Amino acid sequence: GQILIEESVIGWEELELEVVRDAKGQMITVCFIENVDAMGVHTGDSYCTAPMLTISEELQKRLQKYSYDIVEAIQVIGGTNVQFAHDPQTDRVVVIEINPRTSRSSALASKATGFPIAMISSMLAAGLTLDEIPYWREGTLDKYTPSGDYVVVKFARWDFEKFAGAQDKLGTQMRAVGEVMSIGKNYKEAFQKSIRSLEKSRYGLGFAKDFNKKSLDDLMEMLAGPSSERQFIMYEALRKGATVDALHAKTYIKKWFILQMKELVELEEKILTFKGKPLPDDLLIQSKKDGFADRYLAQILGKKEEEIRKQRLVAGLAETWDAVPVSGVENAAYYYSTYNAPDTVSVSSRRKIMVLGGGPNRIGQGIEFDYCCVHAAFALRDEGYESIMVNCNPETVSTDYDTSDKLYFEPLTVEDVLSIYEKEKPEGVICQFGGQTPLNIAADLAKAGVKIIGTSPETIDLAEDRDRFREMMEKLGIPMPASGMASNLEQALKIANKIGYPLMVRPSYVLGGRGMEVVHDEEMLKRYVTAAVGVTPERPILIDKFLENAIEAEADAISDGTDAFVPAVMEHIELAGVHSGDSACVIPPISIPARHIDTINDYTKKIAVAFGVVGLMNIQYAIANDIVYILEANPRASRTVPLVSKVCNISMARVAAQIMLGKKLKDLNLKNSVLRHFGVKEAVFPFNMYQEVDPVLGPEMRSTGEVLGLADSFGLAYFKAQEATGQSLPGEGVVLITVADADKNGMLEVARAFEKIGFKIRATEGTHKIFAAKGIASEPILKMHEGRPNIVDAIKNGEIQLVINTPAGRLSKYDDSYIRKAAIKYKIPYITTTAAAVAAVKGITAFRQGHGRAKSLQSYHKEIK
Numbered sequence: 001g002q003i004l005i006e007e008s009v010i011g012w013e014e015l016e017l018e019v020v021r022d023a024k025g026q027m028i029t030v031c032f033i034e035n036v037d038a039m040g041v042h043t044g045d046s047y048c049t050a051p052m053l054t055i056s057e058e059l060q061k062r063l064q065k066y067s068y069d070i071v072e073a074i075q076v077i078g079g080t081n082v083q084f085a086h087d088p089q090t091d092r093v094v095v096i097e098i099n100p101r102t103s104r105s106s107a108l109a110s111k112a113t114g115f116p117i118a119m120i121s122s123m124l125a126a127g128l129t130l131d132e133i134p135y136w137r138e139g140t141l142d143k144y145t146p147s148g149d150y151v152v153v154k155f156a157r158w159d160f161e162k163f164a165g166a167q168d169k170l171g172t173q174m175r176a177v178g179e180v181m182s183i184g185k186n187y188k189e190a191f192q193k194s195i196r197s198l199e200k201s202r203y204g205l206g207f208a209k210d211f212n213k214k215s216l217d218d219l220m221e222m223l224a225g226p227s228s229e230r231q232f233i234m235y236e237a238l239r240k241g242a243t244v245d246a247l248h249a250k251t252y253i254k255k256w257f258i259l260q261m262k263e264l265v266e267l268e269e270k271i272l273t274f275k276g277k278p279l280p281d282d283l284l285i286q287s288k289k290d291g292f293a294d295r296y297l298a299q300i301l302g303k304k305e306e307e308i309r310k311q312r313l314v315a316g317l318a319e320t321w322d323a324v325p326v327s328g329v330e331n332a333a334y335y336y337s338t339y340n341a342p343d344t345v346s347v348s349s350r351r352k353i354m355v356l357g358g359g360p361n362r363i364g365q366g367i368e369f370d371y372c373c374v375h376a377a378f379a380l381r382d383e384g385y386e387s388i389m390v391n392c393n394p395e396t397v398s399t400d401y402d403t404s405d406k407l408y409f410e411p412l413t414v415e416d417v418l419s420i421y422e423k424e425k426p427e428g429v430i431c432q433f434g435g436q437t438p439l440n441i442a443a444d445l446a447k448a449g450v451k452i453i454g455t456s457p458e459t460i461d462l463a464e465d466r467d468r469f470r471e472m473m474e475k476l477g478i479p480m481p482a483s484g485m486a487s488n489l490e491q492a493l494k495i496a497n498k499i500g501y502p503l504m505v506r507p508s509y510v511l512g513g514r515g516m517e518v519v520h521d522e523e524m525l526k527r528y529v530t531a532a533v534g535v536t537p538e539r540p541i542l543i544d545k546f547l548e549n550a551i552e553a554e555a556d557a558i559s560d561g562t563d564a565f566v567p568a569v570m571e572h573i574e575l576a577g578v579h580s581g582d583s584a585c586v587i588p589p590i591s592i593p594a595r596h597i598d599t600i601n602d603y604t605k606k607i608a609v610a611f612g613v614v615g616l617m618n619i620q621y622a623i624a625n626d627i628v629y630i631l632e633a634n635p636r637a638s639r640t641v642p643l644v645s646k647v648c649n650i651s652m653a654r655v656a657a658q659i660m661l662g663k664k665l666k667d668l669n670l671k672n673s674v675l676r677h678f679g680v681k682e683a684v685f686p687f688n689m690y691q692e693v694d695p696v697l698g699p700e701m702r703s704t705g706e707v708l709g710l711a712d713s714f715g716l717a718y719f720k721a722q723e724a725t726g727q728s729l730p731g732e733g734v735v736l737i738t739v740a741d742a743d744k745n746g747m748l749e750v751a752r753a754f755e756k757i758g759f760k761i762r763a764t765e766g767t768h769k770i771f772a773a774k775g776i777a778s779e780p781i782l783k784m785h786e787g788r789p790n791i792v793d794a795i796k797n798g799e800i801q802l803v804i805n806t807p808a809g810r811l812s813k814y815d816d817s818y819i820r821k822a823a824i825k826y827k828i829p830y831i832t833t834t835a836a837a838v839a840a841v842k843g844i845t846a847f848r849q850g851h852g853r854a855k856s857l858q859s860y861h862k863e864i865k
Helices: 057-073 104-113 117-125 187-197 216-222 230-239 244-251 255-272 281-289 294-301 305-314 367-382 414-424 436-447 457-464 466-476 489-499 522-531 594-611 641-648 652-660 714-724 747-756 765-773 791-796 817-825 834-848 857-862
Strands: 013-021 027-035 048-050 078-086 093-099 151-157 178-184 320-325 333-338 352-356 386-391 406-409 428-430 483-486 503-507 517-519 541-545 551-560 564-575 585-587 614-624 627-634 678-684 705-711 734-738 760-763 802-805
Touching: 013 057, 013 104, 013 117, 027 057, 027 104, 048 104, 057 078, 057 093, 078 104, 078 117, 104 117, 104 151, 104 178, 151 187, 178 187, 178 333, 178 406, 187 255, 216 230, 230 244, 230 255, 244 255, 255 281, 255 294, 281 305, 294 305, 294 414, 305 414, 333 414, 352 367, 352 414, 352 436, 367 386, 367 641, 367 652, 386 414, 414 436, 428 652, 436 457, 457 466, 457 594, 457 627, 466 483, 466 594, 483 489, 489 503, 489 522, 489 541, 503 522, 517 522, 551 594, 551 652, 564 594, 564 641, 564 834, 585 641, 585 714, 594 614, 594 627, 614 652, 641 652, 641 678, 641 705, 678 714, 705 714, 714 834, 734 747, 734 765, 734 791, 747 760, 747 765, 747 834, 760 765, 791 817, 802 817, 802 834
Parallel strands: 333 406, 352 386, 352 428, 386 406, 734 760, 734 802
Antiparallel strands: 013 027, 013 078, 027 048, 048 151, 078 093, 151 178, 320 333, 483 541, 503 517, 503 541, 551 564, 551 614, 564 585, 585 678, 614 627, 678 705
16 A cells, blocks of 8 residues: 655645536636635535635636646546645645546535536536537626625534544544535625524524633633634634634634624624613614524524514514526526625515425434435426425535525525515425424424424424323324433432333434433433433433334334325344434345234324324334334434335325325325335444544434445345445455354354355454354454454454454443454444344355346336236
């Protein structure tokens, strides 16, 4: 291997150009992007603006010339992203890298300018040239120049809190899991809009965490290195008297941006003098022009959001709208709000439905929900409605200009959605496709007079309220694990003594298993309750009996309120205790008896009808001691909807949208099919970005995406799914097996299967002895504390092709997370559960028997009976 040694350009300005070249050598610059964070922070983590706000025209022209010279030299046809570093002290420019393809920045540049780079690049690749493609401003695209009297801000979203032990530090390794894009007439408006788009329960820059309570010295110390909280810490530092020069010296962020923030702080301090008093209209108007959200003003003034909204409307201040015209096509645009210009956007008199998108990608809520929103928009269009999409995520298909009839590139907050609703006057709003994001605001929207179509906000609350939910299950005769709710330690211990350990504990109202943990004894429970934040009688801790060694399953259903249809039951590969979003799963089930599948279908239909669900519903089950238990029900789209849709050839989101518009299941001729193939979903994890974190799976979700493997056998489908995650299972070689005592007997079957297909086995002392006693050949290997050469040496030296290591657990004298961390570091596939090890050996066996011919999805669908 090789390593690259380069000069450090830390602290320089990071600048990007998105350029396009055609076969005639004609070149245009689509977008100039200025990274506000200086060099040293990965561009995917850096927050940035378009256009460049502090870069001279002369330097922009120089960067443009360099970019054109580069793409001409390598004869690119299509889009290229070129990244530069500029030293503001010496005016020196260096090229950091080029991407002669569509990149993450291409998506941002496309949405920021209304220039669909991927589409135009495809046209150019097919032989068209820029002078043959239409341009709304000057005829054809060869005359394109970036235009627009607006500012775009991109801000990343991080989920450090999902990874115990992860350090909140930004550097050259990207750690963001998603991003938002906001559009405003000025920088302040766009910047503040991006903050409320992030969905971190922050509607402005001030009073985040406890930063406001810290001294200036403490805050300045916290700014020693870049972190996900840097902008919020800077805001409080300015409030405490930090100078623009001092913050610039600490962060390398340009003084102009810090000065803009300082002006926001000064305005906020003026507003705060009116706490408990009426806010003068002139201050309210100025705050809205500078991007302050109604919700944030209400928070800092101790008022209700409705009061601020009412005062604003009485003062004649409503959001107005402007367009971003789309290049390369005729008469297309999308829209953004502002408080700084007159309204230029007209509305039609057609029948309309509004779809609320999912906001930024994050752990627990990703592109699966966007899939549902997109298919809903398509269905609305086919049913003759004007579809109106609201979303703020530039990485999604829902924010493509042609997915819906009208796109509003806006945050998913009550203020922004309500403004669009009052302007467009749709017949209703669909909240159940965008994950938790729209559900969080559904009740407030309904209270403000918005018609929510599909499942009602009351039903969603019923599913979340564990007491009411349990009552409903008892009425229906559906078993649930014993459970209780506690708002303090005393209540929690009382419930634990009644139910018995182990327990599954979690906060109420969460998505992605946030804060969920398996608790084995009283000491663990005390530690959990003490550490739990914001536990109140309104937001209690949920405590359930944990069903050990249970098989988990789930079902997605479409319901019209009086009937329900269940296309498939999914079986999880990992046993109970691993979050459903992190567990691999298979359709159709491979080990669940038919009677239990019938029971799951029956329960799912009963629950959907009893709840009065109109649209989609997901229900999770556990099978233990030959009993099917319900774990939870979610009356909304789930992350498995695209999986079921693709494996079973049914567009669930489309059908659900038709149901919401008034159709009945009996009119849609849906029937259950017999599948001749298997679909295996596998989760994709970002542990390579968090090498300090133990990659063991548990009840809190940590995956950032998923893949699907399709094949005629379960084994091969599982093998293909692993291959698709970038962690291919080896076809031969050495497997390391080192497992916790509780897993040793379960691992015998796995070891025999590996031996049978010719793998050599290396095992740590305890595992080796059990294998030897059962006649399984293995070579002993040392743990790290036992001497050298040890496991880490063997992994590092490429002597091991697959690691199977189930965690020793917290009672173990020695931490074994180093084994799993070493596997990630040296890119060796690793498995942390017995169930996944069983599936892996089946997959490798199937692969060795032949991969089969590649088959299209449509071919699999044709074979469904």
